[in-house]
Amino acid sequence: MAVLYLQAFVFIILLGKLMRKIFFGQLRAAEMEHLIEKSWYAVTETCLAFTVFRDDFSPRFVAMFTLLLFLKCFHWLAEDRVDYMERSPVISFLFHTRVLSLLVGLGAVDLYFINHAYYSTLLRGASVQLVFGFEYAILLTVVLMTFFKYLLHSVDLQSENPWEGKAVYLLYTELFMGLIRVILYVLFMFIMIKVHTFPLFAVRPMYLAMRAFKKALHDVIMSRRAIRNMNTLYPDATAEDLASSDNVCIICREEMDTNCKKLPCNHIFHTSCLRTWFQRQQTCPTCRMDVLRLPRPQPPTPPPAQPAQPPMPPNMFQGFQYGWLPNQQPQPEVPPGQSSTASSTAPTTSTTNTPLSSPPSPPFLPPMMPPSPFMPFMYPQPPSSMSGLSIDELHTMEGEERSNIEARIQWLRDIQSLLDGAMLLIHQYNTVATQCSMPGVRIPNPSNTSHSNNNTSQQTDTKNTADVTLNSGSLGGARPKTTSLSNNTKQSSSPVKTEKLGDLSNLGATGFTVTKEEIIPEWHDPRKEEEEEDLHEVRKRRLQKFSSTEGTKADNIDLD
Amino acid sequence: MAGSALKRLMAEYKQLTLNPPEGIIAGPVNEENFFEWEALIMGPEGTWFEGGIFPARLTFPTDYPLSPPKMKFTCEIFHPNIYPDGRVCISILHAPGDDPMGYETSAERWSPVQSVEKILLSVVSMLAEPNDESAANVDAAKTWREDRQKFQEIAQRTVRKSLGL
Numbered sequence: 001m002a003v004l005y006l007q008a009f010v011f012i013i014l015l016g017k018l019m020r021k022i023f024f025g026q027l028r029a030a031e032m033e034h035l036i037e038k039s040w041y042a043v044t045e046t047c048l049a050f051t052v053f054r055d056d057f058s059p060r061f062v063a064m065f066t067l068l069l070f071l072k073c074f075h076w077l078a079e080d081r082v083d084y085m086e087r088s089p090v091i092s093f094l095f096h097t098r099v100l101s102l103l104v105g106l107g108a109v110d111l112y113f114i115n116h117a118y119y120s121t122l123l124r125g126a127s128v129q130l131v132f133g134f135e136y137a138i139l140l141t142v143v144l145m146t147f148f149k150y151l152l153h154s155v156d157l158q159s160e161n162p163w164e165g166k167a168v169y170l171l172y173t174e175l176f177m178g179l180i181r182v183i184l185y186v187l188f189m190f191i192m193i194k195v196h197t198f199p200l201f202a203v204r205p206m207y208l209a210m211r212a213f214k215k216a217l218h219d220v221i222m223s224r225r226a227i228r229n230m231n232t233l234y235p236d237a238t239a240e241d242l243a244s245s246d247n248v249c250i251i252c253r254e255e256m257d258t259n260c261k262k263l264p265c266n267h268i269f270h271t272s273c274l275r276t277w278f279q280r281q282q283t284c285p286t287c288r289m290d291v292l293r294l295p296r297p298q299p300p301t302p303p304p305a306q307p308a309q310p311p312m313p314p315n316m317f318q319g320f321q322y323g324w325l326p327n328q329q330p331q332p333e334v335p336p337g338q339s340s341t342a343s344s345t346a347p348t349t350s351t352t353n354t355p356l357s358s359p360p361s362p363p364f365l366p367p368m369m370p371p372s373p374f375m376p377f378m379y380p381q382p383p384s385s386m387s388g389l390s391i392d393e394l395h396t397m398e399g400e401e402r403s404n405i406e407a408r409i410q411w412l413r414d415i416q417s418l419l420d421g422a423m424l425l426i427h428q429y430n431t432v433a434t435q436c437s438m439p440g441v442r443i444p445n446p447s448n449t450s451h452s453n454n455n456t457s458q459q460t461d462t463k464n465t466a467d468v469t470l471n472s473g474s475l476g477g478a479r480p481k482t483t484s485l486s487n488n489t490k491q492s493s494s495p496v497k498t499e500k501l502g503d504l505s506n507l508g509a510t511g512f513t514v515t516k517e518e519i520i521p522e523w524h525d526p527r528k529e530e531e532e533e534d535l536h537e538v539r540k541r542r543l544q545k546f547s548s549t550e551g552t553k554a555d556n557i558d559l560d
Numbered sequence: 561m562a563g564s565a566l567k568r569l570m571a572e573y574k575q576l577t578l579n580p581p582e583g584i585i586a587g588p589v590n591e592e593n594f595f596e597w598e599a600l601i602m603g604p605e606g607t608w609f610e611g612g613i614f615p616a617r618l619t620f621p622t623d624y625p626l627s628p629p630k631m632k633f634t635c636e637i638f639h640p641n642i643y644p645d646g647r648v649c650i651s652i653l654h655a656p657g658d659d660p661m662g663y664e665t666s667a668e669r670w671s672p673v674q675s676v677e678k679i680l681l682s683v684v685s686m687l688a689e690p691n692d693e694s695a696a697n698v699d700a701a702k703t704w705r706e707d708r709q710k711f712q713e714i715a716q717r718t719v720r721k722s723l724g725l
Contacts, residue, residue: 087595251672
């Protein structure tokens with residue numbers, strides 16, 4: 001008996017070699033590897049099947065299983081061979097003949113055995129033939145699948161350009177065959193459990209079939225989504241797009257001329273290449289941007305930056321005489337007269353110590369100070385050409401300028417309120433002064449202000465300050481004039497110049513402070529006691545108000 | 561015409577033949593099958609593998625630029641990022657999705673932008689700078705980390721072996 005088995009085994013091997021010679025010629029290493037790997041699984045499963053059908057065990061039964069295994073090997077080889085069509089640059093006529101005849105032969109054998117199994121099951125009831133029938137049915141799906149692939153590859157080989165539809169057809173064939181296989185396995189499992197027992201040997205292939213089906217389904221869904229996305233979301237690349245890039249599809253490394261798509265990230269690919277890639281990965285091959293995450297494509301190119309404000313280079317204030325913006329960095333090359341830049345960042349700095357905060361600026365200044373620091377229209381002209389700047393630079397520049405301008409507007413508002421306060425104060429002062437005609441405070445006479453006072457030199461600047469305030473009050477308090485009037489005395493003018501109008505409050509406050517300390521004692525006129533007190537009261541209130549305004553201003557600076 | 565994978569492989573072969581990068585030779589094992597390549601990689605100068613010529617086998621899938629090829633050294637090579645059986649473990653050879661080491665971001669994985677040349681250059685730089693964070697050959701990684709002297713000896717031995725000495 002053993003000898004018979006052995007003889008049959010040798011015979012089968014020889015037959016296998018002959019068949020292989022006829023249909024395949026020399027096997028490739030990869031094919032051999034696949035064959036051996038799959039054979040092991042098949043042998044294991046056959047042994048498992050033996051345990052289920054141990055009652056029917058007979059030489060005929062063994063022969064049937066061996067034949068099944070034998071045929072399976074050829075199915076796998078045929079599959080591999082057809083897959084190889086895709087890899088080989090030259091497909092000979094012999095190859096076509098061999099594959100075709102092999103496929104036809106295998107299909108016929110499968111059909112015959114299915115037929116045989118079907119009738120034997122019908123005639124003699126469920127037996128081991130059920131397993132064979134089912135196995136051959138599965139093999140038949142393999143043959144059909146292989147044949148279809150062969151057809152697709154052949155058509156592809158005939159055409160000059162890669163056939164775009166092939167991948168889609170393949171995908172749907174796989175899905176369909178996967179579905180049939182899963183149905184077959186489920187049916188088989190169901191029948192086997194009913195008739196015999198749980199078919200352990202079919203679990204692995206069933207699992208594999210289900211996984212393959214799931215993958216095919218997933219692929220089809222992904223592919224459909226990719227195609228839909230491509231058709232709806234991504235624009236076709238225009239000739240200019242192609243000309244501006246290097247014109248080679250990164251996926252297939254070939255020139256792009258027509259049928260190209262542009263992704264939101266501006267990368268261009270062949271439509272067909274992109275589709276096959278999207279079946280696997282929904283990202284841009286070049287930059288890996290997730291294409292599904294974007295519900296809408298962004299405009300192909302960001303609109304050219306057109307800042308609302310005239311864009312200015314960040315360093316444009318370098319030459320700005322009166323750079324006083326709080327967020328402006330003190331420039332190292334600031335001329336002496338500009339030291340206000342530093343002090344303006346700390347406006348709470350006492351302006352009473354004028355010599356400190358106003359270095360020898362007056363000598364450099366013309367008698368009439370230009371009103372420019374307060375006039376927004378005196379901004380320097382923006383650079384005429386923006387072409388040298390990149391879009392990003394323009395964006396940052398715009399952002400900076402916006403914040404600068406906002407800060408500036410805020411400052412101007414503060415200044416305005418302070419000025420209004422100062423005007424009020426000046427008017428009050430003026431009225432009080434005229435009413436009581438105090439010795440230390442005269443009706444303004446700008447020409448002789450500093451000379452006409454008969455106080456000690458220590459008090460000079462105090463009175464000057466007061467005079468200035470009075471002057472400006474009498475002159476109607478127009479802002480520029482206030483500034484220009486401040487030229488009358490060097491020391492008192494410097495706070496105005498350097499601290500800008502924002503610090504006019506300080507100027508006023510200074511006047512008051514000093515007056516309170518030094519002039520008030522002089523005003524000891526019993527008749528004017530009441531007015532004095534009124535004045536005091538007003539001063540106090542003003543001082544309070546100014547200090548609070550100072551506080552808010554300081555806050556603004558902090559915010560800036 | 562043949563499939564796109566084949567066309568691309570042919571284009572890459574042409575490119576590699578016309579402009580061979582330094583220290584790398586690669587091409588199909590035979591002209592009938594463009595999906596099996598043989599590559600010869602010279603050990604980069606100034607490294608432990610200097611002077612060696614290491615043969616490797618590249619196996620491309622049918623959907624090649626979409627899936628990464630497999631690379632396997634066919635000689636003995638002692639390196640933290642090369643499995644003892646010769647398979648190369650670098651992130652660009654891993655398809656997005658599977659992450660054998662659990663440390664790679666998808667940005668380091670395979671994409672059609674990669675090419676044979678880039679793979680081989682990556683391998684050269686891997687030879688020069690082993691990454692012991694993700695060791696494929698634990699022994700090699702341990703030796704490399706703890707006993708450079710010994711690592712050098714073994715590397716030199718493999719270099720001599722690769723030259724048939």
